[in-house]
Amino acid sequence: MITAEVSIYPLKTNDSTDVINSSIGVLNNKNVNYSVNSMSTILKGEKDEVFASLSNMFDEAQKKGGEISMVVTVSNAAD
Secondary structure (H helix, E strand, O other): OOEEEEEEEEOOOOOOOHHHHHHHHHHHHHEEEEOOOOOEEEEOOOOHHHHHHHHHHHHHHHHHHEEEEEEEEOOOOOO
């Protein structure tokens, strides 16, 4: 199991909230647990699933918003 904290920052758009929410929305059909807070989203699950989910989040944000910045911290430390 790993944990990832991810923040997505849409650039050059007036629709940041939509880009972020769409990116988080791709997690609904993934095999990871996640929670959303005001500055980031926390993902927990198996390594391959978490990294695939991060990639899907990036792809969706890029599709919706063009240029984005994505900041990720990954840990395998137990809670």
